[in-house]
Amino acid sequence: MIEFASRKVKSTLLDPRENFALKSVETEIRTDPLTKDSGRLAHLGMITAQKEDFSGWDTPEIRQICPFCPGNIETMTPRFPEDLIPEGHLRKGDATVICNISPYDQYSGLTVMSKDHLVTVEMLTEKLLKNAFQAGLEFCHLVREKDPQLPYHLIGWNYMPPSGGGLVHPHQQVIITDAPGNLYRKTIDSSRQFARQKGKNYWEALYETEQAKNERYLGRIGQGHWLVPFVPLGVLGEFMAVFPGIHTIDDMQEKTLDDLVQGLRRLFDYFESRQIYSFNMGLYFAPHREEEEMEVKDYYTLHARIIPRTYLNLMQKPPDTNMFQVALQEPFAVLAPEDLCQEVKPFFEK
Ligand SMILES: [Zn+2]
Secondary structure (H helix, E strand, C coil): CCCCEEEEEEEEEEEHHHCCEEEEEEEEEEECCCCCCEEEECCCCCCCCCCCCCHHHCCHHHHHHCCCCCCCHHHHCCCCCCCCCCCCCEEECCEEEEECCCCCCCEEEEEECCCCCCCCHHHCCHHHHHHHHHHHHHHHHHHHHHCCCCCEEEEEEEECHHHCCCCCCCEEEEEEECCCCHHHHHHHHHHHHHHHHHCCCHHHHHHHHHHHHCCCEEEEECCEEEECCCCCCCCCCCEEEECCCCCCHHHCCHHHHHHHHHHHHHHHHHHHHCCCCCEEEEEECCCCCCCCCCCHHHCCCCEEEEEECCECCCCCCCECCCHHHHHCCCCEECCCHHHHHHHHHHHHCC
């Protein structure tokens, strides 16, 4: 039912590392089973995460000018208008949802996840994560009551500088919109088309197929099925969690949240072991809208993508994206998803 299409191409070179011997190097070009976008396995083994020295990132001088640090958050960050949130900010434990001073959309919230300025991967506890997601979700519900015509809800996260995170102080993006961005829109459209053609929810077919094939399936944590996508979006691969039976923000109850943060914690244990300290994340809810031919639950399921990020080196700190991702919109990974799965699986079997 799900097609995992790939082909290999060979490049021939005279290798200076082996006295200019004739050598053939393989690149694999894969097609995403849902969107049909291509991606590559290339540059194999050439990039690994770089250990960073955080000591200069968390000084009294930096905390003094960080808008998210306690004391500053009240005076340096904008408040929401009273008709949306009378208190101006929304709080859950140590997490605070604030209004983005440079919004990306009509509703562009930021969840400041902690009172601590520097929160390393080890410090991302289940409690901290749960409070942050809960606060973000509550914001989604508030906006939905006020503006129910906006169908898309996304919680995104740029964690630490290599991911594009402009401030070290951990914060998530909460976007409620009618313009979901290309990948989210394409994913929804392709899921609807898949269900129309095959008569089945793609996401259910995906985790069932991956579980049966057991090549890229990491394991099940509560309601969440964790896997390594066939066409990863990041150079260090990608991780995905699919939550069957959970669709819109209304379905996301505490149990699902517990399962999500438990799975994330397993993944972060792997990140720690590999010195990965930065990633992008998206949590993509099913849209709230009137459907003409089928209900959203029949074709779309809540899922998360987590994409590790790194600098290529710590001298010039070049990003791990280049012309391929930016000018061609063509992701490449330096390790095969099947190998990555073997490496990460023990963390999900604990
Ligand atoms: Zn701070």
